[in-house]
Amino acid sequence: MLIDILTIFPEIFTPLEVSIIKRAKEKGLVKINIYNLRDFTHNKHKKVDDFAYGGGRGMVMKPEPIFEGIEYIKEKLKIKNEKLKIILLTPIGTLFSQKMAKELSQEKHLIFICGHYEGVDERVKTIVDQEISIGDYVLTGGELPAMVVIDAACRLIPGVLPKEAIEEDSFSTGVFDWPHYTRPPIYQGLKVPEVLLSGNHREIAKWRRKQAKERTRTLRPDLIKEVKNECS
Numbered sequence: 001m002l003i004d005i006l007t008i009f010p011e012i013f014t015p016l017e018v019s020i021i022k023r024a025k026e027k028g029l030v031k032i033n034i035y036n037l038r039d040f041t042h043n044k045h046k047k048v049d050d051f052a053y054g055g056g057r058g059m060v061m062k063p064e065p066i067f068e069g070i071e072y073i074k075e076k077l078k079i080k081n082e083k084l085k086i087i088l089l090t091p092i093g094t095l096f097s098q099k100m101a102k103e104l105s106q107e108k109h110l111i112f113i114c115g116h117y118e119g120v121d122e123r124v125k126t127i128v129d130q131e132i133s134i135g136d137y138v139l140t141g142g143e144l145p146a147m148v149v150i151d152a153a154c155r156l157i158p159g160v161l162p163k164e165a166i167e168e169d170s171f172s173t174g175v176f177d178w179p180h181y182t183r184p185p186i187y188q189g190l191k192v193p194e195v196l197l198s199g200n201h202r203e204i205a206k207w208r209r210k211q212a213k214e215r216t217r218t219l220r221p222d223l224i225k226e227v228k229n230e231c232s
């Protein structure tokens with residue numbers, strides 16, 4: 001998958017240089033380009049924002065650098081619209097979910113537009129395919145939301161992680177992941193459940209399924225209802 005990011009803070013994206021995303025890039029499964037929106041300005045101070053029409057406090061991100069950034073990427077790659085998905089990070093977008101991460105992981109090319117200030121000029125939305133929010137709160141900029149979406153989608157690209165690891169994750173099966181333990185078997189008097197030390201794989205699988213269901217029912221009963229509704 002090819003990922004392009006348009007931002008005024010390219011230096012923020014160091015989390016995409018470590019761990020699973022780093023390995024995905026090394027394996028050639030993901031390529032990430034980061035573009036500074038200031039490179040697409042035509043004014044002396046490389047200003048990307050301006051006052052809001054209608055007045056009031058707060059600046060708005062100008063449309064030109066964003067439109068030109070997208071055009072530059074398209075021309076550089078000689079691609080047509082249908083081969084890419086342009087995503088705007090915004091608190092008023094569709095709430096991000098594992099289902100959306102799965103859908104995005106199947107795309108060939110994603111472009112992320114990271115807003116700042118009061119957000120981007122509304123006309124930018126005419127070239128956007130999807131508006132995504134990562135939660136009902138307001139962050140300073142779209143960079144952290146872009147990284148959240150990129151991380152969640154990239155780990156689902158075939159070959160990035162073992163298939164079983166992804167299938168067992170919370171939100172993939174309709175129930176949460178089960179509780180995990182590692183060595184030592186007793187730590188500060190806290191014991192690992194006996195069944196996990198038994199070597200009886202059938203019993204272990206049964207215990208895990210039960211735990212997963214129980215903690216989902218307790219913590220997020222709505223998820224169980226969702227699965228039931230989808231099946232009925």
Ligand SMILES: C[S@@+](CC[C@H](N)C(=O)[O-])C[C@H]1O[C@@H](n2cnc3c(N)ncnc32)[C@H](O)[C@@H]1O
Pocket residue numbers: 089090091092113114115116117118119120132133134135136137138139140141142143145
């Ligand atoms: C300070 S926010 C703008 C908030 C905007 N004035 C509002 O109230 O909806 C600046 C930028 O951060 C990003 N952002 C902030 N919160 C976000 C969220 N929950 N999900 C996705 N992007 C977000 C967006 O790119 C947004 O344009």
